[in-house]
Amino acid sequence: MPVFLTSAEADFEQSFTTLLNAKREDSPDVDAVVADIIADVRGRGDAALLELTQKFDRLDLPDSAALRITAEEVDDAIKSVSEAERAALELAADRIRAYHAEQMPENKSWTDASGATLGWRWSAVSAAGLYVPGGLASYPSSVLMNAIPAKVAGVERLAVTVPTPDGQINPLVLLACRVSGVDEIYRVGGAQAIAALAYGTETIAPVDKITGPGNAFVAAAKRRVFGKVGIDMIAGPSEILVIADKDNNPDWIALDLLSQAEHDESAQSILITDDAEFGSAVAVAVDKRLETLERRAIAGASWRDFGAVIVVRDMDEAAALSNRIAPEHLELCVTDPEALSKKTIHAGAIFMGQYTPEAIGDYIGGPNHVLPTARSARFSSGLSVMDFIKRTTLSQMTPDALRSIGPAAATLAESESLEAHGLSVLARLEALNR
Ligand SMILES: NC(=O)c1ccc[n+]([C@@H]2O[C@H](COP(=O)([O-])OP(=O)(O)OC[C@H]3O[C@@H](n4cnc5c(N)ncnc54)[C@H](O)[C@@H]3O)[C@@H](O)[C@H]2O)c1
Numbered sequence: 001m002p003v004f005l006t007s008a009e010a011d012f013e014q015s016f017t018t019l020l021n022a023k024r025e026d027s028p029d030v031d032a033v034v035a036d037i038i039a040d041v042r043g044r045g046d047a048a049l050l051e052l053t054q055k056f057d058r059l060d061l062p063d064s065a066a067l068r069i070t071a072e073e074v075d076d077a078i079k080s081v082s083e084a085e086r087a088a089l090e091l092a093a094d095r096i097r098a099y100h101a102e103q104m105p106e107n108k109s110w111t112d113a114s115g116a117t118l119g120w121r122w123s124a125v126s127a128a129g130l131y132v133p134g135g136l137a138s139y140p141s142s143v144l145m146n147a148i149p150a151k152v153a154g155v156e157r158l159a160v161t162v163p164t165p166d167g168q169i170n171p172l173v174l175l176a177c178r179v180s181g182v183d184e185i186y187r188v189g190g191a192q193a194i195a196a197l198a199y200g201t202e203t204i205a206p207v208d209k210i211t212g213p214g215n216a217f218v219a220a221a222k223r224r225v226f227g228k229v230g231i232d233m234i235a236g237p238s239e240i241l242v243i244a245d246k247d248n249n250p251d252w253i254a255l256d257l258l259s260q261a262e263h264d265e266s267a268q269s270i271l272i273t274d275d276a277e278f279g280s281a282v283a284v285a286v287d288k289r290l291e292t293l294e295r296r297a298i299a300g301a302s303w304r305d306f307g308a309v310i311v312v313r314d315m316d317e318a319a320a321l322s323n324r325i326a327p328e329h330l331e332l333c334v335t336d337p338e339a340l341s342k343k344t345i346h347a348g349a350i351f352m353g354q355y356t357p358e359a360i361g362d363y364i365g366g367p368n369h370v371l372p373t374a375r376s377a378r379f380s381s382g383l384s385v386m387d388f389i390k391r392t393t394l395s396q397m398t399p400d401a402l403r404s405i406g407p408a409a410a411t412l413a414e415s416e417s418l419e420a421h422g423l424s425v426l427a428r429l430e431a432l433n434r
């Protein structure tokens, strides 16, 4: 049974805090294994990749050239994709592209009172690496969500790594690469893929930024290579918080809760409502749906161990609790979602009104589905074009500007005992005054 909490009860604060701190990730001690794999790939390059691919993915590759999945192999694999799946993927790609194009920031420059021209300019990283988790159960939608923002940002080179256990790959993953404009794809997985992307091998040139989800080995490797390259984030198990009033169909809300519960036994689904009877009706509907759901073992475990129904006095209280949870996904199934959304400020993504199930955001809405989990929406945002660009500041002095602000720089340099700093300004001022 999920927990059923009522905010008016005396022990609510204690129970809510327990819910907030529920440990949802079993991270086995994988760091030592990952350190060895990274050292091996740095030392032996492709030879290590071939050996580790044999060991972990049971795939014997004849030589380094076979690490890359060729355009012909992609052509062959995507023949099996149905027309309906192709059309859906293309529609999703178009909508994700259009949304992310709107995110591109402007360059800026201005001249201030001293005569100095100041500003900044954005430019894309030169090369990005995208890790796609392996197996037939991998998500093509996640390929679009990672690759398209990179392309929109202007990244010139985008390399995908994907493990192919026993030689198997989801053809939709390859189609998603094709639709996103990615043609550099390697059949390598785990920590060895991350090491190859970060440090390079004979076949895989190094990248500047690595994004994409993966298992504990991938996450540990991303943590280790951070600094050598940039990384996006370490995404934890999925989460959904639904705030709903009684004017909703309990079955719809139950399905929304289960849509994230079915991802992972450690996923978390929470309903906050101001109507206890409605809360009970949703809990009943969840149980009913669980009877027939294909992934009922996973979804049932998630709902039993981490699910919750919270009954509050009013929607202001709901908003305050939501901000403390800072969920990855927040659905506002209330009469005035716009007004409530102004109060629910800590959330990765908000879905407004009863006709906007979170699943729309996972696939086709346009915004990114790679979002902050584990309460990190308090201080961070989902993947965007901003993850693939960086800002360079610009300054240009005129002689008058240097005369105006240079002496203060020289004074500060002297107070820091950095003589050459001060002299580099003073030498120019002397020349100007000659
Ligand atoms: N958040 C998202 O959008 C999203 C999307 C898809 C998948 N995921 C997550 O990605 C993960 C997928 O996991 P997966 O394992 O199926 O695929 P994966 O691609 O993440 O990992 C497979 C690789 O792990 C390595 N590995 C496995 N056992 C190892 C061992 N004992 N020692 C060293 N390396 C080992 C191997 O190299 C193997 O190729 C799941 O945790 C899933 O929840 C998240």
Ligand SMILES: N[C@H](CO)Cc1c[nH]c[nH+]1
Pocket (backbone or CB within 6 Å): 139, 141, 142, 238, 239, 263, 328, 362, 369, 370, 371
């Ligand atoms: N909801 C997941 C992120 O939390 C993303 C996803 C991919 N496919 C379906 N859903």
Ligand SMILES: [Zn+2]
Pocket (backbone or CB within 6 Å): 238, 259, 260, 263, 362
């Ligand atoms: Zn999902």
